[in-house]
Amino acid sequence: MPELPEVETVRRGLxxxxxxxxxxxxxxxxxxxxxxxxxxxxxxxTGRTIVSLTRRAKFLVxxxxxxxxxxxxxGMSGRFSIxxxxxxxxxxxxxxxxxxxxxxxDHVEFETEAGTRIxxxxxxxFGYMQMFAPDDEMFPGLGPEPLSNAFSGAVLHERLQGRKSxxxxxxxxxxxxxxxxxxxxxxxxxxxxxxxxxxxxxVGRARADRxxxxxxxxxxxxxxxxxxxxxxYANAEGGLGYFQHSFKVYGREGAPCVSCGxxxxxxxxxxxxxxxxxxxxx
DNA sequence: ATGAAGGCCTGAGGGC
DNA sequence: TGCCCTCAGGCCTTCA
Numbered sequence: 001m002p003e004l005p006e007v008e009t010v011r012r013g014l015x016x017x018x019x020x021x022x023x024x025x026x027x028x029x030x031x032x033x034x035x036x037x038x039x040x041x042x043x044x045x046t047g048r049t050i051v052s053l054t055r056r057a058k059f060l061v062x063x064x065x066x067x068x069x070x071x072x073x074x075g076m077s078g079r080f081s082i083x084x085x086x087x088x089x090x091x092x093x094x095x096x097x098x099x100x101x102x103x104x105x106d107h108v109e110f111e112t113e114a115g116t117r118i119x120x121x122x123x124x125x126f127g128y129m130q131m132f133a134p135d136d137e138m139f140p141g142l143g144p145e146p147l148s149n150a151f152s153g154a155v156l157h158e159r160l161q162g163r164k165s166x167x168x169x170x171x172x173x174x175x176x177x178x179x180x181x182x183x184x185x186x187x188x189x190x191x192x193x194x195x196x197x198x199x200x201x202x203v204g205r206a207r208a209d210r211x212x213x214x215x216x217x218x219x220x221x222x223x224x225x226x227x228x229x230x231x232x233y234a235n236a237e238g239g240l241g242y243f244q245h246s247f248k249v250y251g252r253e254g255a256p257c258v259s260c261g262x263x264x265x266x267x268x269x270x271x272x273x274x275x276x277x278x279x280x281x282x
Numbered sequence: 283a284t285g286a287a288g289g290c291c292t293g294a295g296g297g298c
Numbered sequence: 299t300g301c302c303c304t305c306a307g308g309c310c311t312t313c314a
Contacts, residue, residue: 003307034290034309058308076308077292105292124291126308165285174309181307230307250307270286273305288312297303 002074004058004146004179005222006241010080011055013236017082017116018050018062025111033107033122034075038131044068045110056139057178067134075126080236085115118236143178146215151177153209160200160208167203167211168196169270180215183228183250186275188214190249195281196274197267221246249275 002010026042038044048064055061060072072078079101101121108120108129120127132138143159144150159176160167170176171185180188189196191214194207203211222228227241230251235241244251248258253266257277267274 006307073308075291076306102293122291123293124306124308126291163284169285172308183307228307271288284314286312286314289310290308292306294305295303296305298301 002058002078002227003181003184004055005184005219005225005243006227006235007058007060007074007179008055008223009227009235009241010074011053011060013082014060014080014118015053017084017112017114017118017236018053018110020049020051021116022047022049022113023110024113025109027109027111029107029109033125034128035130037129038070041070041129041131044131045070057142057145057174058181059139061138069132069134069136069138071130071132071138072120073128075122075124075128077124078120078122078127081119081121082236083117083119139178141175143173143175146177146179146212147219151212151216153205153212156212157203157205157208160203163200165200166196166269167194167198167200168274170200171215172270172272177215179219182272182274183247184215184218184222186250187218187248190275190277190281191218193281195278196269196276198282249277251275 023045026045028037028042045064048066050062051065052063053060058073062070081101102123105121105123106119107122110118144155156177160170163170168185168189171180172182188211192207192210194203194211222243225241225243225246226235228243229240230244249264252264252275254263257264257280259280260277262277262279265276265278
């Protein structure tokens with residue numbers, strides 16, 4: 001699934017097609033994704049203009065001209081694709097390439113006044129959509145945005161106090177810091193030389209400072225590369241990210257550590273794979 | 283009140 | 299070819 005860099009890449013792809021654009025038709029092709037769709041979702045969105053498309057952690061937020069907001073989460077396998085009216089006019093099949101997604105999993109379709117169709121496809125249906133009234137708080141309890149000024153070594157250090165779980169698990173907790181997933185946690189821990197097994201409470205201020213720098217750097221580099229493409233992820237144009245070629249530990253079990261040459265190890269923490277170099281990370 | 287495990291879904295890939 | 303097993307970028311719920 002998309003972590004923060006992939007969601008940001010999707011946002012940038014969708015933004016020019018949605019911002020300032022009126023929605024003329026919404027279709028829901030089933031009753032639910034992970035959760036039921038919001039009450040009266042079609043009525044609340046049809047004819048509305050999207051005034052902004054922003055991102056909070058791994059959530060996309062589309063605000064309409066009524067102040068209502070549609071929140072979209074991609075789960076593990078959610079994708080958006082854009083089908084412009086102009087490209088539909090091409091000779092059928094002429095420039096066609098294989099569909100990236102199975103049409104059976106096209107669960108939501110948005111059509112805009114420009115004739116563009118924006119389709120949400122999600123085979124595993126771990127994604128979901130919610131709507132919030134203008135005054136509703138959308139993300140109570142969600143931790144700081146890692147690329148914002150609200151996140152710092154001091155903030156992270158404070159938030160890790162008293163935590164008995166390993167630092168790896170703590171970083172996946174969205175209430176500690178929001179937007180990280182398994183890949184970028186593994187990479188940031190490697191980059192900062194911190195063992196994923198170290199108890200969160202034993203990450204001191206110096207390590208927290210290094211960790212914050214590593215988290216910011218790896219997220220920024222991944223966004224610049226258009227995200228990472230593994231099995232399920234593609235950007236809104238159907239293109240692939242490139243950051244997976246830059247992984248230092250993730251998915252590299254047994255391969256030599258880029259720093260010391262010893263084999264990268266895989267362990268399981270809280271039921272999820274962790275990749276690390278036990279020699280470089282302490 | 284924490285933290286770990288289970289479960290939700292489908293699809294891909296490996297071993298036989 | 300096909301079957302069966304394991305695993306997957308998330309996260310909510312349940313259990314210890």
